[in-house]
Amino acid sequence: xxxxxxxxxxxxxxxxxxxxxRNVVTSSSIMEEMMENATIRKKxxxxxxxxxxxxxxxxxxxxxxxSVSTLKKRASMISTISKLDDYSDELDDxxxxxxx
Numbered sequence: 001x002x003x004x005x006x007x008x009x010x011x012x013x014x015x016x017x018x019x020x021x022r023n024v025v026t027s028s029s030i031m032e033e034m035m036e037n038a039t040i041r042k043k044x045x046x047x048x049x050x051x052x053x054x055x056x057x058x059x060x061x062x063x064x065x066x067s068v069s070t071l072k073k074r075a076s077m078i079s080t081i082s083k084l085d086d087y088s089d090e091l092d093d094x095x096x097x098x099x100x
Contacts, residue, residue, distance in 0.1 A: 017056045020068070
């Protein structure tokens with residue numbers, strides 16, 4: 001499944017390693033170093049001036065104008081939808097049995 005993380009960026013939910021508040025990133029020297037290294041390798045995307053959160057994947061890092069809680073809700077909805085898809089398959093099987 002995919003998650004729209006704002007700023008015209010859509011990523012696969014399975015690729016998300018972490019969603020971090022922007023303030024945490026700027027207050028941690030380790031996080032700042034990670035961001036600098038990713039920037040040098042041109043693996044950082046999105047506008048920094050509007051960023052409320054940072055989405056870390058295995059390959060890239062994205063600045064997002066959406067809050068951590070909004071992104072968490074979107075990720076949770078994806079998880080719920082995935083479970084509903086699995087359940088709907090069972091419902092389809094049950095309806096086939098009823099038709100017989």
